[in-house]
Amino acid sequence: MIRLNLKKILKSTGGKMVLDLELNIAKGQFVTLFGESGAGKTSTLRMLSGLLKPDIGTITVDGITWFDSNKNINLVPQQRKVGYVFQDYALFPNMTVRQNLEYALQRNQDKSIIEELLDFAQLSELQQRKPETLSGGQKQRVALARALVQRPEILILDEPLSALDLKMRIKLQEYILQIHKQFKLTTILVSHDIGEIVKLSDCVFELQNGKVIKKGAAADFFGLNKTSAKFRFSGEVLKIEREDVIYVISVLIGNDIIKVVSDRTEANGLKVGDQVLVASKAFNPIIQKL
Amino acid sequence: MSIVYVEVDNQIELISVVIDTPQTASYLIKGNKVNVLFKEMEVAISTQKELDVSIENKIPGIITNIEIGVLMSRLILETSIGEVVAIISSLSVKQLGLVDKMKVKIMVKLNEIILAP
Numbered sequence: 001m002i003r004l005n006l007k008k009i010l011k012s013t014g015g016k017m018v019l020d021l022e023l024n025i026a027k028g029q030f031v032t033l034f035g036e037s038g039a040g041k042t043s044t045l046r047m048l049s050g051l052l053k054p055d056i057g058t059i060t061v062d063g064i065t066w067f068d069s070n071k072n073i074n075l076v077p078q079q080r081k082v083g084y085v086f087q088d089y090a091l092f093p094n095m096t097v098r099q100n101l102e103y104a105l106q107r108n109q110d111k112s113i114i115e116e117l118l119d120f121a122q123l124s125e126l127q128q129r130k131p132e133t134l135s136g137g138q139k140q141r142v143a144l145a146r147a148l149v150q151r152p153e154i155l156i157l158d159e160p161l162s163a164l165d166l167k168m169r170i171k172l173q174e175y176i177l178q179i180h181k182q183f184k185l186t187t188i189l190v191s192h193d194i195g196e197i198v199k200l201s202d203c204v205f206e207l208q209n210g211k212v213i214k215k216g217a218a219a220d221f222f223g224l225n226k227t228s229a230k231f232r233f234s235g236e237v238l239k240i241e242r243e244d245v246i247y248v249i250s251v252l253i254g255n256d257i258i259k260v261v262s263d264r265t266e267a268n269g270l271k272v273g274d275q276v277l278v279a280s281k282a283f284n285p286i287i288q289k290l
Numbered sequence: 291m292s293i294v295y296v297e298v299d300n301q302i303e304l305i306s307v308v309i310d311t312p313q314t315a316s317y318l319i320k321g322n323k324v325n326v327l328f329k330e331m332e333v334a335i336s337t338q339k340e341l342d343v344s345i346e347n348k349i350p351g352i353i354t355n356i357e358i359g360v361l362m363s364r365l366i367l368e369t370s371i372g373e374v375v376a377i378i379s380s381l382s383v384k385q386l387g388l389v390d391k392m393k394v395k396i397m398v399k400l401n402e403i404i405l406a407p
Binding site: 226230245246263265279282284 | 362402407
């Protein structure tokens with residue numbers, strides 16, 4: 001269990017903000033911090049990983065105190081078992097894939113983890129390549145592998161997929177879920193993509209002005225459970241076409257593109273890239289054995 | 291499975307079938323407010339007042355607008371529970387002789403009604 005109880009005054013160009021939060025995250029959970037830019041999501045994660053010092057409060061992980069302003073306890077980042085992945089990969093450009101991973105090794109750490117991770121991330125063939133020769137998806141796989149070198153118990157993903165195209169994003173979402181389960185991690189994600197959040201996380205915390213204003217199970221959080229419809233998915237609008245008096249909306253759901261006929265009252269409120277809920281009653285779909 | 295009777299705007303009773311029961315869905319309590327959703331494409335139109343047909347929900351209405359397309363047409367109907375949009379084939383519009391200001395019955399099967407608590 002991760003318990004954060006923190007206060008920190010943050011100064012930015014927009015003025016001063018008081019980050020004041022209490023967060024409890026169960027071991028093994030996949031949680032998402034959701035909210036507008038500047039709400040305090042990244043600052044929270046930086047305080048958990050030891051990159052930013054809270055003004056007052058406590059951080060305990062599985063009963064061990066990482067930070068306590070009263071007792072003057074503040075573990076350095078290297079002592080905290082946290083892997084951190086950033087949106088911009090943050091790879092060393094002058095090092096090969098393998099060297100990027102090796103750089104993360106702790107002194108006296110068994111090097112066999114490097115082979116294991118290169119293998120798991122299917123990076124063995126790319127291990128001698130420099131980051132600049134890799135695609136965005138490959139770079140992020142390297143960054144994810146590097147975050148796992150020190151065998152962290154907590155994985156922090158700060159908008160890890162937002163720079164990637166849709167297809168690569170979906171592929172890496174699967175990969176992140178696989179990592180989360182395989183390495184028995186507690187994972188904390190920052191994301192704005194509702195489909196991604198619902199797909200990956202167990203629980204969502206919404207931050208606004210430095211405070212948690214709402215929390216809940218992912219599907220409940222976005223109101224996806226608020227209809228009796230049982231045939232229900234969330235996805236992203238890819239195309240809106242008018243045909244005769246109706247509109248045909250193409251929606252990407254997982255790896256599949258589905259089409260929904262819609263009246264103009266709904267179609268006029270939609271644009272390409274919107275996150276949508278697609279629902280129908282359990283009575284309507286037909287089912288056939290393949 | 292449950293059959294749910296919903297009174298809409300104190301005017302009309304709509305019937306829905308859902309696979310939930312009061313045990314599986316907490317919103318299924320008498321007196322609880324729900325929104326009722328159905329799709330424009332699932333609305334059938336009849337010009338006859340009394341019709342022996344296995345469509346449970348029938349609402350009287352007046353056609354206030356018809357937009358005739360090549361294959362499909364879009365009708366706006368004024369009813370006691372508000373405006374309803376129906377999308378039916380242009381073939382049916384022609385066969386039934388549907389025109390503006392005409393009094394009709396709007397029909398929706400109970401399995402097409404979604405409840406949104």
